Amino acid sequence: MTVKCKIRKDDRVEVLTGRSRGKIGKVKKVMAEKNRVRVLVEGVNMVVRHSKASAPGAPSGKIEKEAPLPVSNVALLCPKCHEATRVGHAFAPPAVGSGKPRKVRVCRKCKEHID
Ligand SMILES: [Zn+2]
Incomplete structure (x- = not known):
C-alpha cells in the first residue's frame, strides 16, 4: 500500500516550524501512523539518545539520530524552481x-x- 502523502522518500524538504525551522534536508523515511504522517529528514531535528551497552564490551554512549517531524511541518522543495x-x-x-x-x-x- 502506498502512503497517501504529498511528501515521499528522497524528496528534498524545508522545515517550516519548530526548532529546526528553515533547515533543508532529504526525506529518509515517511512513516504513516493511524491518522498522521511523520517524516524523518536527514540531519534535521537531531536528538541525542543515550544508549546502554546492550552486551558486555559493546559501545555505549550518546547516539545522535533524527526524530520524526509531522509532515505538516515541512514543505516540499520543488526540484524545478x-x-x-x-x-x-x-x-x-x-x-x-x-x-x-x-x-x-x-x-x-x-x-x-x-x-
Ligand atoms: Zn516549482
Missing part, C-alpha cells in the same frame, strides 16, 4: 502500454510536474 512549495495534483498522459492516465504531483509555483 527550488522553492518551498505546496503540491497539487494533475494527470499526465498514460505511460506506454498502460491505458490509464498517471496522477502526478505538480508544483503550485512553477506548475511543473514533479514526478
Whole structure:
C-alpha cells in the first residue's frame, strides 16, 4: 500500500516550524501512523539518545539520530524552481502500454510536474 502523502522518500524538504525551522534536508523515511504522517529528514531535528551497552564490551554512549517531524511541518522543495512549495495534483498522459492516465504531483509555483 502506498502512503497517501504529498511528501515521499528522497524528496528534498524545508522545515517550516519548530526548532529546526528553515533547515533543508532529504526525506529518509515517511512513516504513516493511524491518522498522521511523520517524516524523518536527514540531519534535521537531531536528538541525542543515550544508549546502554546492550552486551558486555559493546559501545555505549550518546547516539545522535533524527526524530520524526509531522509532515505538516515541512514543505516540499520543488526540484524545478527550488522553492518551498505546496503540491497539487494533475494527470499526465498514460505511460506506454498502460491505458490509464498517471496522477502526478505538480508544483503550485512553477506548475511543473514533479514526478
Ligand atoms: Zn516549482
